Amino acid sequence: MEFDEHLYDLTVIGGGPVGMFATFYAGMRNLDTQLIESLPELGGQVAALYPEKIIHDVAGFVPARGADLVENLKRQLFEFKDQLAIRCGEEVTAVEKQADGTFILKTAHRVTHTRSVLVAIGSGAFAPRPLAVDYDHQLDNRKVFYFVKRVADFADKEIAIAGGGDAAIDWALTLEPIAKKVHLIHRRDKFRALEASVERLKASSVELVTPYNIKQVVDQPAAGLVIQLQVAKGDDQQTLTVDSLLVNYGFTSDNRVLKKWGLPLERRSLVVDEHMQTAVEGIYGIGDAVTYPGKVKLISAGFGEAPTAINHLAEALYPERKQPLHSTAIA
Ligand SMILES: Cc1cc2nc3c(=O)[nH]c(=O)nc-3n(C[C@H](O)[C@H](O)[C@H](O)COP(=O)(O)OP(=O)(O)OC[C@H]3O[C@@H](n4cnc5c(N)ncnc54)[C@H](O)[C@@H]3O)c2cc1C
Known part of the structure; x- marks a missing residue:
């Protein structure tokens, strides 16, 4: 078991479309971020369940295959590859809050340390049937x-x-x-x-x-x-x-792990507030994993939730930084 001494600003758990976009956005906000995905490949349900299906309802994405959406998300994410850690093939099994407000995360391979957590695990870790x-x-x-x-x-x-x-x-x-x-x-x-x-x-x-x-x-x-x-x-x-x-x-999925992390659930989904924060300060949730009044489980809805969560947690981590309105060119 490796102990990763580094203290990340943010750990995104889940490399589906929503976790991928959120990680990219965290790169835009200059947050020191790692993304942990249990499968060997990024892309979540889209890559695992319907790579050949034509997707029509993602803003700015003309009807194209699921695999193309995942490819575009990868290209966008990899703009920040030098400042983000992307770890595939590792399932997060434990999230433990420390007395100083930071979190220890455990996978089968590593123990890591992070100041905040964004849960984007969809309906849970996929495993091949x-x-x-x-x-x-x-x-x-x-x-x-x-x-x-x-x-x-x-x-x-x-x-x-x-x-x-x-x-x-x-x-x-x-x-x-x-x-x-x-x-x-x-x-x-x-x-x-x-x-x-x-x-x-x-x-x-x-x-x-x-x-x-x-x-x-x-x-x-x-x-x-x-x-x-x-x-x-x-x-x-x-x-x-x-x-x-x-x-x-095909694949099976299981999100019972959320219960072990002590997070309040409603019909097996993570309850979040208007900032996408859970009842545990510092743990946020987005995408198919979460619920709130009016929630729809669609990719576009998850994409919208990502900036809400990232901007809010960036402000909590770095109160001196101003809330951005628009993206600017990446150096
Ligand atoms: C057949 C089908 C067709 C669909 N068609 C559309 C459509 O046309 N348009 C649309 O908007 N939506 C569609 N959806 C819904 C859409 O796929 C989901 O809304 C979307 O995938 C949610 O993205 P997500 O990133 O929140 O979760 P997911 O895509 O579920 O990704 C979650 C990721 O987290 C990983 N993970 C889980 N647990 C852990 C853990 N403990 N540690 C590390 N990693 C973990 C999983 O392996 C997975 O890769 C469809 C769904 C299905 C099943």
């Missing part, structure tokens, strides 16, 4: 994958992809040109994905293994990863032997 069969978890990240970190790792491999949504099809089409062979296993004959993607899939060399459920996954070092399949609503079984299995069953 696991395979529903018992298997040796020592295979995780060696032969069984829930994320693709580097496409090149799958070059010339025989790959099975499990799932029938956008993400599974995207990965099948992305890996097809470099893999030795891609098999797509889905429990139904129909896919829940954009029609154009399904058409591309059907025209590709990806072998569709439907409607089959995975019953067993066993590593046989001499042969490979042996996947036992059973037809949905029937007894027919078949075996597929591959190098790697990539599971794309």
Whole structure:
């Protein structure tokens, strides 16, 4: 466990669209800020659940894919990359207020120290929905994958992809040109994905293994990863032997951690005031994680909440600084 001695002005917990914009805005206010995101990638629900969906209702963003919105947010955020710390793949598990009003935050890897906290965790930490069969978890990240970190790792491999949504099809089409062979296993004959993607899939060399459920996954070092399949609503079984299995069953989320942090909740959302501050001085909340009268859970609403929270907490941390009205050029 590493103890990060540095005292940050602000720690933003959650790198979804709202946390990303808030971190950028904190950069505009010259706050010494770290952003901690539990997933390996920024982008929250947009990146994890609907990267290919067209978004129409974000101000100044002409209808485009979720992935494009995340890309724009990254570019905006990275304008301040030299003065912000961005840490992905770390889940904040504890937020503890100290006698001097600062906070100690804990993740599995680090203990850090911060003067204020902005909770932007949406509906909680995302985790990939696991395979529903018992298997040796020592295979995780060696032969069984829930994320693709580097496409090149799958070059010339025989790959099975499990799932029938956008993400599974995207990965099948992305890996097809470099893999030795891609098999797509889905429990139904129909896919829940954009029609154009399904058409591309059907025209590709990806072998569709439907409607089959995975019953067993066993590593046989001499042969490979042996996947036992059973037809949905029937007894027919078949075996597929591959190098790697990539599971794309979507994500689960869990915000029970908020209770442990001692923050008042209303219907599982964090209660905030007109400054987006919680009942604990120094802890603020924005985005899908929070509730207040009239709250709507939309990206634009969360974007609006970010400057309210950041400007207010900047004033609390540095009372001598004046409240800004407009952005100016970044040096
Ligand atoms: C299918 C679908 C379609 C949608 N379409 C639209 C649309 O068209 N327009 C629109 O405005 N909204 C849409 N929404 C809603 C929109 O996605 C949310 O309002 C938005 O993502 C909220 O952003 P956020 O940053 O508050 O939270 P999230 O996007 O949920 O991000 C929260 C982040 O915090 C991280 N996190 C959680 N707990 C921790 C922890 N303890 N430590 C570290 N990190 C943590 C999570 O991993 C996640 O990345 C849609 C939602 C869905 C599900």
